[in-house]
Amino acid sequence: MAASSPRPNPMKWTGDRNARKGLWSTDPLDPMDDTIDDINFLALKHLVHELPDQPPQAGKCLVKFHRQSDFKRLYTISYLGHPIRYLFSMALPLVPYYKTASEVAVHFYLRENTTIPVARLIAADSSAKNRLGFEWKLSEYIEGETAENVWLTMPWKSRFEFVAALAPLLGQLRDHKFDRIGSLYFRGAEGQYGLAECNEDGRYTYMVGQLLQPSFHFHRRLFLPGHRGSFGDSSEWMRAEIDFQMRWIETGPAVQTSENRGDFDDEDWDSDFDEMVPKMKELCRRYQDVLPRILNTADSPSSYVLHHHDLSLANIIVDPITFKIEAITGWEMIHVVPEWKASRFPKFLENLNSAEVLTLRCFFDEALGLTRNELSFPGYDSSSAQTRRELEEGVMDLTQHPGSARDGLDWVYTNLIRPP
Known part of the structure; x- marks a missing residue:
């Protein structure tokens, strides 16, 4: 609910x-x-x-x-x-x-x-x-210490060993598939506020429920009606996200005249937004129009995986002497997402302009034991996956960063949807 x-x-x-x-x-x-x-x-x-x-x-x-x-x-x-x-x-x-x-x-x-x-x-x-x-x-x-705190003093050999140890751990997230997009919950625990009851075998059962994502919950969005998940495929997810952005735009002007205006944050809606309403609505409609052309193929059955979208060095605890990984943290608001959304690399290995990152990526892939075919699997780095990520990022930016959303849409049209 x-x-x-x-x-x-x-x-x-x-x-x-x-x-x-x-x-x-x-x-x-x-x-x-x-x-x-x-x-x-x-x-x-x-x-x-x-x-x-x-x-x-x-x-x-x-x-x-x-x-x-x-x-x-x-x-x-x-x-x-x-x-x-x-x-x-x-x-x-x-x-x-x-x-x-x-x-x-x-x-x-x-x-x-x-x-x-x-x-x-x-x-x-x-x-x-x-x-x-x-x-x-x-x-x-x-x-222990966060890997971020010890990274500068960590020897090169230890960095390679660190990345090689991390890779198979994260690889396990891809080993477990789900059939819907959303966030993970205990099955049957709706309305229970403590820990759920486990089964007779001492294990728990789980379900994918509403998606904890800023487009659905940030500020006033938390109280807007609408479909927050779970979702059966990428297209349903993106349509719901655009609908929420449009609903936020349409209800914004009422904030200015609300009797409890003081309870709302100024950045949730201010007078500047009034002038932007027509442009933001038009941008939402353009995204709605392009959606079927980008998400024109169905997701593979049970192709959704848990994805740690904030796996920075600050969220990895290590022994400060041996640099052994002791724990991975930051699991709040983790999503079950399509493989095109779940990058195979952690956040701290995303800077492709760094020679160090490129070298560590090689060690990461080698530790996963991935073959050339697996590395080129569409769920990872194909142009289709990159385009879907560009689309999803643009939808997220529709109201907070409309300029970026417009640039992203222009990129999609320029590079992928050329006139015949």
Whole structure:
């Protein structure tokens, strides 16, 4: 079920449309903030079977603020006499329920079906209706450093070994196929806010549900009606995305006269957009017209795969001495997408102008053991796949970066849809 509400998203934003940031209402280091006490309570409740004392003692549990991102706050948890540390994550309501529910399902899916190292998840709540007032997750803390922090001091030989170790891990994402496009969830867990119940064999079942993508959820879009997935093929997905962009444009002028205008972010719709409405609508229609000509062949059955679209060095935890990969992080809002969307290379190997990247790509492919035929498979680097990615990126830019969307469409017409 899609999220709906007559009110705008309660989360506030700061920054311009090119650098959106969530706005936290409290300082994590404020001594008057009782968040630490609430986390302590939740930690003792859910770690009761792991801690040495029965019952656990609150005085032995130490909760420390770790770091903060635009949408998350992280805290470390340690317990006197216990060797394992834990990580507590609480999140702003970017996509209430669905974002946390999907992230939890992805973690369990990866641990059950792959050898990709991810943190052991202990407890979670995908509802903010709790004493903390936020959705949260409790997992085992992964000791180490991000690959980003040690990359400059990492010897060349170690970089090759690092890439060679990473390749087969990511290759496992392509080994597991799905028959729909969307985001991953526990099957039958709609409305359940904790961890789902596993089957008698101790395993979980999964389903592909609504897609967690900015075009469907960013700002006011979260409360617009429409089809968010799952989708049966690429064409259905792209049509739905264009429909949401058009709906955002059509409802924007009403924001200016809304009684609760102050609750909306200025960048969600301001007076400048009023002049752009006709041009943005026309651009949407042009994308609708070109869509059947680009997506003119059906997707292969069960050709959709989990794709980590933000696999930067900052999301890989390594041993700072041996550089062994300890964990891969950043699985929030991960999608099940067509192979044409899922690049076989991680984000940090995308810069084709770098000689180092080109060399590391060779090691990456060699570690995957890919043949020449596999490397030229249409799901990877064919002109058809590149055109579809160009189309999808243009659709994403329709309202936030209409100039880029127009340039992308012009490129499609110039290079692929020439007049007879």
